[in-house]
Amino acid sequence: xxxxxxxxxxxxxxxxxxxxxxxxxxxxxxxxxxxxxxxxxxxxxxxxxxxxxxxxxxxxxxxxxxxxxxxxxxxxxxxxxxxxxxxxxxxxxxxxxxxxxxxxxxxxxxxxxxxxxxxxxxxxxxxxxxxxxxxxxxxxxxxxxxxxxxxxxxxxxxxxxxxxxxxxxxxxxxxxxxxxxxxxxxxxxxxxxxxxxxxxxxxxxxxxxxxxxxxxxxxxxxxxxxxxxxxxxxxxxxxxxxxxxxxxxxxxxxxxxxxxxxxxxxxxxxxxxxxxxxxxxxxxxxxxxxxxxxxxxxxxxxxxxxxxxxxxxxxxxxxxxxxxxxxxxxxxxxxxxxxxxxxxxxxxxxxxxxxxxxxxxxxxxxxxxxxxxxxxxxxxxxxxxxxxxxxxxxxxxxxxxxxxxxxxxxxxxxxxxxxxxxxxxxxxxxxxxxxxxxxxxxxxxxxxxxxxxxxxxxxxxxxxxxxxxxxxxxxxxxxxxxxxxxxxxxxxxxxxxxxxxxxxxxxxxxxxxxxxxxxxxxxxxxxxxxxx
Numbered sequence: 001x002x003x004x005x006x007x008x009x010x011x012x013x014x015x016x017x018x019x020x021x022x023x024x025x026x027x028x029x030x031x032x033x034x035x036x037x038x039x040x041x042x043x044x045x046x047x048x049x050x051x052x053x054x055x056x057x058x059x060x061x062x063x064x065x066x067x068x069x070x071x072x073x074x075x076x077x078x079x080x081x082x083x084x085x086x087x088x089x090x091x092x093x094x095x096x097x098x099x100x101x102x103x104x105x106x107x108x109x110x111x112x113x114x115x116x117x118x119x120x121x122x123x124x125x126x127x128x129x130x131x132x133x134x135x136x137x138x139x140x141x142x143x144x145x146x147x148x149x150x151x152x153x154x155x156x157x158x159x160x161x162x163x164x165x166x167x168x169x170x171x172x173x174x175x176x177x178x179x180x181x182x183x184x185x186x187x188x189x190x191x192x193x194x195x196x197x198x199x200x201x202x203x204x205x206x207x208x209x210x211x212x213x214x215x216x217x218x219x220x221x222x223x224x225x226x227x228x229x230x231x232x233x234x235x236x237x238x239x240x241x242x243x244x245x246x247x248x249x250x251x252x253x254x255x256x257x258x259x260x261x262x263x264x265x266x267x268x269x270x271x272x273x274x275x276x277x278x279x280x281x282x283x284x285x286x287x288x289x290x291x292x293x294x295x296x297x298x299x300x301x302x303x304x305x306x307x308x309x310x311x312x313x314x315x316x317x318x319x320x321x322x323x324x325x326x327x328x329x330x331x332x333x334x335x336x337x338x339x340x341x342x343x344x345x346x347x348x349x350x351x352x353x354x355x356x357x358x359x360x361x362x363x364x365x366x367x368x369x370x371x372x373x374x375x376x377x378x379x380x381x382x383x384x385x386x387x388x389x390x391x392x393x394x395x396x397x398x399x400x401x402x403x404x405x406x407x408x409x410x411x412x413x414x415x416x417x418x419x420x421x422x423x424x425x426x427x428x429x430x431x432x433x434x435x436x437x438x439x440x441x442x443x444x445x446x447x448x449x450x451x452x453x454x455x456x457x458x459x460x461x462x463x464x465x466x467x468x469x470x471x472x473x474x475x476x477x478x479x480x481x482x483x484x485x486x487x488x489x490x491x492x493x494x495x496x497x498x499x500x501x502x503x504x505x506x507x508x509x510x511x512x513x514x515x516x517x518x519x520x521x522x523x524x525x526x527x528x529x530x531x532x
């Protein structure tokens with residue numbers, strides 16, 4: 001129950017200050033900022049969801065259902081854009097599609113143009129540009145969910161449909177898509193959550209969403225209560241997205257015969273030559289846009305700045321990132337382990353409620369969590385400082401809210417679901433007979449946990465810690481709002497340089513973040529390959 005309180009406290013704090021706060025800034029925000037920001041947020045969510053659904057579903061269907069050149073390589077490469085944070089993709093695309101970038105330079109050389117007034121070129125700093133950037137790095141959420149579902153469906157349903165005269169496209173639309181609908185909704189929900197969480201990309205591309213409005217109202221307008229009220233509106237968006245996902249998946253569960261061969265366990269039909277190469281090109285396109293372009297742009301800048309790897313500013317930001325990420329990973333894994341073990345050993349309504357409450361954090365954008373974390377921590381700091389001033393004449397200052405603890409707390413709440421999910425999956429692989437056998441041999445519950453369960457759970461523990469560590473290292477929204485004065489992580493260092501139009505200077509830190517992000521991506525890809 002205590003873990004549920006830890007997770008719920010930031011959300012309750014936002015609701016409390018939003019309901020109790022009120023000032024002139026809020027009147028201006030509600031009249032001028034919120035309506036336009038809400039409209040942009042809705043359009044961004046709709047178009048990003050549509051594009052990610054198209055590419056995620058179709059690429060998953062192609063690599064699991066047909067044979068074509070490069071299929072096996074592309075099936076793994078399609079996951080790579082997950083290693084690119086959205087703000088890094090935005091900075092890279094800004095350089096790649098700028099007037100002096102390679103794309104417009106080639107365009108002018110091909111058609112003989114000399115100045116920007118001689119031709120029209122799409123502006124990356126627009127809503128369409130934000131959709132392109134976010135879709136290019138978020139579609140793997142839909143791809144992974146759909147690929148797993150298509151592989152688990154087996155061939156029976158598709159084969160029966162074909163014997164009744166249905167072609168591959170009709171089977172896909174009438175059989176496979178309806179059966180994969182729960183997975184599609186889960187993937188799209190994750191896409192929506194990440195889109196709502198983004199602040200670096202939308203700010204750089206000039207798309208002022210509700211998330212950016214929170215940041216602007218808090219830091220630039222100096223109104224914490226106004227920011228909390230916008231955060232409450234954003235929480236409504238999150239609730240609506242979750243409600244839509246739950247409603248869409250209601251009564252949409254399908255079970256397959258375990259004796260049915262999975263889609264990966266049979267010979268895939270070979271596409272005709274032209275269609276095969278079209279399939280290769282279609283699957284390679286999102287990899288090129290979502291991974292190769294950002295990686296090559298930042299990599300080219302980083303190679304020209306090898307000496308920056310020894311920059312004290314970068315080294316300090318790196319160790320700050322490692323310290324904060326390690327602390328968040330340790331806290332999230334410990335709390336997640338307690339929840340998973342409690343669910344395994346005591347199946348009760350209380351443990352079920354605690355597990356559901358702990359999962360709320362991932363659905364809350366980082367900017368919203370930052371406000372919710374700051375309010376109770378600042379209240380605690382002020383209470384302690386006031387007590388010690390009155391009693392001993394000692395000023396303690398900001399003990400928690402002015403340190404890295406606030407970032408660790410926010411990231412622990414946000415990524416605890418990720419840790420708990422990995423650990424719960426690990427526990428499910430362990431037979432409950434292990435516990436019974438240990439107890440029959442005289443071990444009590446504590447001895448069983450330490451000598452039997454923990455050694456067997458080591459891979460799941462390491463995987464959960466690694467995922468939380470990497471996600472915390474990439475996290476920008478909460479970190480940029482909660483960091484102490486003169487405290488940088490790799491993500492905030494990249495953000496600072498990019499906000500000063502010094503994309504090249506941020507390239508070394510960007511490459512470190514991308515290389516770190518590749519670790520969990522490779523693990524995910526390898527786990528999917530084991531299903532073949």
